[in-house]
Amino acid sequence: MGLVSLCLFMLVVGFREIRSTAVAKELESSFLKLEEKAKAPQQGGIVFTGASSVAYWDSLGSDMKPLAVVNTAYGGAEYTDLTPQIDRLVVAYHPVAVVVYAGDNDLATPGRKTPQSVARDALEFVETVHAKLPDTWVYVLSIKPSYARWDQWPQMKEADGLIQDELRGQDRAEFIDVATPMFDANGKLPRDFFVFDGLHPSAKCYLVWTAAIKPVLLKRFGPAASSSQKPS
Secondary structure, X not given: OOHHHHHHHHHHHHHHHHHHHHHHHHHHHHHHHHHHHOOOOOOOXXXXXXXXXXXXXXXXXXHOOOXXXXXXXXXXXXXXXXXXXXXXXXXXXOOOEEEEEOOOOOOOOXXXXXXXXXXXXHHHHHHHHHHHOOOOEEEXXXXXXXXXXXXXXXXXXXXXXXXXXXXXXXXXXEEEOOOHHHOOOOOOOOHHHEOOOOOOEOXXXXXXXXXXXXXXXXXXXXXXXXXXXXXX
16 A cells, blocks of 8 residues: 555544544434423324434424424434434434435535445335334435535535435335425525525525425324324
8 A cells, every 4th residue: 555545544544533533422412402391202293313414403392283203313323324323313212204304414525435335225214214213204305405515516416316216116205305405596595594504594494494394294294184094
């Protein structure tokens, strides 16, 4: 191995170790906050999990009312982080549905993962949930565009298409596109859809996400849907 190759290898290994430690700390911090809110997990609601774009959704509970939701997302998460933690993130809550957002961090570093590998990882997440909770619905959110990661958007968009194709063959699984509504009539991303870092959604963007996600959930799990399933 040449000197340059050796240096690159050491950088990659070092990056992975640093990232793994940071993600683990963020995960533990998130669970401590959840444990402070409730001694026992809320059962039968809807779990939102994934990366920081959901973790930082402070208005999620009020935005999704009257649906009962819990947020187990944490910063830095990738699909390959979520699946090994699925018992803590999802299964403990025995939810009727899971809404997951990932793929953003997976493709943030060029060359580390591919749209194809991310699509496979997303499908593995869905299949792992169903192996443990066969009756639970899984809703996979599209990867969002952002100014901070605009150069990676073509790969993210490709991954979205592949994930959508994969889910067509799955029972109790659905793809929800939150990316398309983020573009204006001229195909541009409004600057005020993001906070100062150009990456994470602003309150205005979360309103767009709510409009895309909430009707889908209400149709299947809202009060009207529940009453129609009761025996007459």
